[in-house]
Amino acid sequence: xxxxxxxLDIYNKIAEKSPIHAKKLKKxxxxxxxxxxxxxxxxxxxxxxxLNTLGKDIDYSIDCYLKMLDDIIAEDTYFKKFGKYSSxxxxxxxxxxxxxxxxxxxYMHGLLISQFLWKQHYQIYNYFIExxxxxxxxxxxxxxxxxxxxxxxxxxxxxxxxxAIIDVVDISESSINLAKNLINNDRINFTLANIFDFNSNKxxxxxxxxxxxxxxxxxxxxxxxxxxxxxxxxxxxxxAPTNAPTIDHIxxxxxxxxxxxxxxxxxxxxxxxxxxxxxxxxxxxxxKMEIALMYGAFLKKI
Amino acid sequence: xxxxxxxxxxxxxxxxxxxxxxxxxxxxSSANDIEEWDSLTHVQLIIAIEKSFNIRxxxxxxxxxxxxxxxxEAIQNKF
Ligand SMILES: C[S@@+](CC[C@H](N)C(=O)[O-])C[C@H]1O[C@@H](n2cnc3c(N)ncnc32)[C@H](O)[C@@H]1O
Numbered sequence: 001x002x003x004x005x006x007x008l009d010i011y012n013k014i015a016e017k018s019p020i021h022a023k024k025l026k027k028x029x030x031x032x033x034x035x036x037x038x039x040x041x042x043x044x045x046x047x048x049x050x051l052n053t054l055g056k057d058i059d060y061s062i063d064c065y066l067k068m069l070d071d072i073i074a075e076d077t078y079f080k081k082f083g084k085y086s087s088x089x090x091x092x093x094x095x096x097x098x099x100x101x102x103x104x105x106x107y108m109h110g111l112l113i114s115q116f117l118w119k120q121h122y123q124i125y126n127y128f129i130e131x132x133x134x135x136x137x138x139x140x141x142x143x144x145x146x147x148x149x150x151x152x153x154x155x156x157x158x159x160x161x162x163x164a165i166i167d168v169v170d171i172s173e174s175s176i177n178l179a180k181n182l183i184n185n186d187r188i189n190f191t192l193a194n195i196f197d198f199n200s201n202k203x204x205x206x207x208x209x210x211x212x213x214x215x216x217x218x219x220x221x222x223x224x225x226x227x228x229x230x231x232x233x234x235x236x237x238x239x240a241p242t243n244a245p246t247i248d249h250i251x252x253x254x255x256x257x258x259x260x261x262x263x264x265x266x267x268x269x270x271x272x273x274x275x276x277x278x279x280x281x282x283x284x285x286x287x288k289m290e291i292a293l294m295y296g297a298f299l300k301k302i
Numbered sequence: 303x304x305x306x307x308x309x310x311x312x313x314x315x316x317x318x319x320x321x322x323x324x325x326x327x328x329x330x331s332s333a334n335d336i337e338e339w340d341s342l343t344h345v346q347l348i349i350a351i352e353k354s355f356n357i358r359x360x361x362x363x364x365x366x367x368x369x370x371x372x373x374x375e376a377i378q379n380k381f
Contacts, residue, residue, distance in 0.1 A: 018366065019333040023340045066366065074361030076345045077352075279342065289342075 007040040007116060013062050014117075021069060027280050028119040036126075040116040043151075047112070050182050061109050065117070068110030075245035085249045090217050094171070097248040104174035107247070112149035112178075120276040120294040124239055127274050127296050128208075129155050135206055135235055141165045143204040143229065145195050146212035148172075150179025156208065157185055167191065169198045196225060203231040213240040213259075214249045223266030227301065236268060236299040244278075244292035255287075256295050263299060273297035303381050305329075308374050315354055319346045329371030351377065 011029075015022035044058075051057055078086045087093050097103055115121045136159045147153045147168045160166065166188045170176050176190050191198065195212070207230055213219045230236055242253040253259050256275055263270065277283070278292040286293070309327065316325045320338035333339040339347075351373070352358055357380040367373050 017368075019368065020339060020344050021341050023333060024342075070365045071361055073341075073345060073348070073364060074359075077348050077359075077364075080345060080349055 002037075005037045005041055006044045007037065010044070010058065010062065010113070010117070013059070014066070017062070018066055018069070021066075024279065025117055031119050031123070031280070036116075036122065040122075043116060047182070053181075061113055064106035064109035065113050066110075067106045068114070071107075071247050072245065075247060075249075079243075079245035085245050085252050087248070087250055088217075090215075090250065093215065093248045093250060098172040098175075101174050103247070104172055105178075108149045108175055108178050112151060115149075115151050118278065119280065120241075120278045120292070123276040124210075124274070124294045124296045125151065125155075128152060128210075128237065131272065131298060132156060132237070133159055136160055138233075138235075139164055139206040141167075141202060141204045141206075141231075143167045143169070143200075143207045145169050145207065145209040145226075146171070146175075146215070147179050147208075148175045148210070150175075150182050152208055152210050153179055153188070154183050157183060157188065162187075165189070165202075167200075167204075169193050169195055171195070195222065200229060203234065204229055205231050205234045206237070207234065208237045210237075210239045211241065213238065214244070214251045214253060217250055219251050220262055220266055223262060223268070227267050230301060232301060234301070235271070237296070238263070238299065239294060239296040242293045242295065243290045244294075253295075254290075256293070259295050260297075263297065264302075267302050268299040269302050271298045271300050303378065305374060305378070308377055309370070311354060312351070312370065312373065312377075315347065315350045319343050319350055327370045329374060330369055332369040355380070 011022070011025060014025065048058060051061065075086055097107065115125050132155065139160055140163070142156055142160055142164055144153050144156065147170055153168060157166065168179065168188060169191045171194045173192055176192055180190055207226055209226065213222060216222050226236055240253060240259055242255055242259070260270065273296065275293050275295045277286045279286060281289070281291060313325065313327050316327055316336070317323055320336070320343055322338060325336060348359065348364060355377055357377065359376065363376050367376065
């Protein structure tokens, strides 16, 4: 880190607007190394150019991020009071969030910069970057479900063979527009659809699904659908949080074992996995306080 | 409810949530003045305030509270 790092401007601006939240960000910074600062600056430079084409600047993004946080505080309050997420049906969330451009727009910009501001988001993104390389040679067809802002997708595009097919399915038009324009690469095929309605006559060598499992009423049926879409020797990369209330989470995973046993039930075995807590706390305490955690895994068919 | 009554009640809530008997809040107090006031205790504060004042905030009402004064205002608006 040096004081010229652009990401630090973002930290400072957030600290001005939300000193409460800034404390957490500052505390988590000790988990980051030089690669983090280089990567986030590279991202921000690209992102600023993109914002510019929309006639927007970084203050717009920070406001998006803070709005998203306000929603999360409200959801977290509900979660702590009632021990569950506030939404229980897909229909409800689809109307309130995915199909609502006003919300979806600030949500996806907020979520995008959270990939560099939240410890668990950056760490799981880093985990993906570090490991995806080894699958590039064996991947001729790549599918991403719920690409959202498209950050994972932008990494996959970098390392996949130039002839590999790249398909994306997302239920939200706002997400697709953001990912499409941010990445700006004609070789990606975007499909606007609910994954449950997506049918393909081809099977994929690699499927990525980041933070979608907790967005459905029946995560097992979603995993079975992925199993169908995946080649016999294919790989699935999946991430899902536990105890993470947001406006569009439906299915509450209380701990990692619940996720793992579901993966197993759907016919997957874990090749590699990892988890990161959202707060810089001793693990025992984080578990007891039900601090949000991000789980990520590379999986094969059993 | 008078501001002074709210602030007294709030002060007790802050002390309880932060587990620190020495906290003295004023409308100007922010997270920069109260060390324990972070994103974790913030949610506990909201829950304790709702319970103690018997009110329920909408998400739009807890937006961007930067100091105790803004908190008091949000509580006052509920009465
Ligand atoms: C929380 S975002 C995740 C973004 C990104 N993959 C990541 O990990 O940060 C969830 C995305 O999944 C999409 N999504 C949610 N439910 C879906 C469904 N049933 N079918 C397709 N896409 C869905 C949403 O529109 C949104 O873009």
